[in-house]
Amino acid sequence: QEKLGDYLFLVVSNREPYIHTMSGSEIICNRPVSGLTEALDPVMRASKGTWIAYGSGDADKKAVDSRDRVAVPPEKPEYTLRRVWLTKDEVEGFYLGFANEALWPLCHVTFTAPIFRESDWNTYKKVNQIFAEAVLREVADRKAVVLVQDYHFALLSRLIKEQKPELTVGQFWHIPWPTHEIFRTCPWQKEILEGMLGNDLMGFHVQSFCDNFLDSVERLLKARVDRNKSIVTYQGKTTLVQPFPISVDFDSLSQEASTEAVKQEMDALCRELD
Known part of the structure; x- marks a missing residue:
């Protein structure tokens, strides 16, 4: 938080770090199971920033204020969610459709062929625009650092920078990046790359994913790629491409795993498997 100074710190993801659901007549708040949220929640607690995400819980709207905000974690609020x-059709086209039926198998090079529907692509673009507008409203006239998460938002960073080029925007891609020979099968390959090059910093898990991404950029766009510095220059803008092996909050997980309730469950499981 001290290093950020007067900069607002925003994280953008599809998955929300806390979800509100109805249990009878009571609203309860839980943390969804997610590697992404597990890794970033400690960062947000330390930065006291704002996390922008799709509200998927059946009681999410009941928990927010007039600006769709809620302080989290509920037991000790440290940042803003x-x-x-999104409508049902938007979720189906953006998340279930293009993100999970096109980008996911494409990037993982699975034996399931990617499904490229133009209707899903159009919804994907629409939802990226919805999130861009949410980010811009949240930032307003403030200085900000925006960290975009994952393959759901390949277009988001460029949309943000087109309106506010002075913002610092980075993105971490939580899944692999395929070889150029695989990626070029996507009908909207250039639009996706252009969207991702809206970032000042583009992060992947490992160097080989960075290399694959740079290969695609070099072959598909009229961009200058400096392999030694891992920098792409495209349409007058530069993007640094780097590997960032991501981790989880080990201390928190270790403490939770050492509770009496977990030990009892482990003992019961051992007896069952013995």
């Missing part, structure tokens, strides 16, 4: 609302 700003929820974005």
Whole structure:
């Protein structure tokens, strides 16, 4: 938080770090199971920033204020969760469709062929625009660092920078990046790359994913790629491409795993498997 100074710190993801659901007549708050949220929640607690995400819980709207915000964690609020609302059709086209039926198998090079539907692509673009508008409203006239998460938002960073080029925007891609020979099968390959090059910093898990990404950029766009510095220059803008092996909060997980309740469950499981 001290290093950020007067900069607002924002994280953007599809998955929200806390979800509100109805249990009878009571609203309860839980943390969804997610490697992404597990890794970034400690960062947000330390930075006291704002996390923008899709509100998927059946009681999420009941928990927010008039600006769609709620302080989290509920037991000791340390940062702000700003929820974005999507229709059923938007979720189906953006998340279930293009993100999970096209990008996911494409990037993982699975035996399941990617499904490229133009209707899903159009919804994907629409939802990226919805999130861009949410980010811009949240930032307003402030200085900000925006960290975009994952393959759901390949277009988001460029949309943000087109409106506010002075913002610092980075993105971490939580899944692999395929070889150029695989990636070029996507009908919207250039639009995706252009969107990702809206970032000042583009991060992947390992160097080989960075190399694959740079290969695609070099072959598909009229961009200058400096392999030694891992810098792409495209349409007058530069993007640094780097590997960032991500981790989880070990101390927190270790402490939770050492509770009496977990020990009892482990003992019961051992007896069952013995």
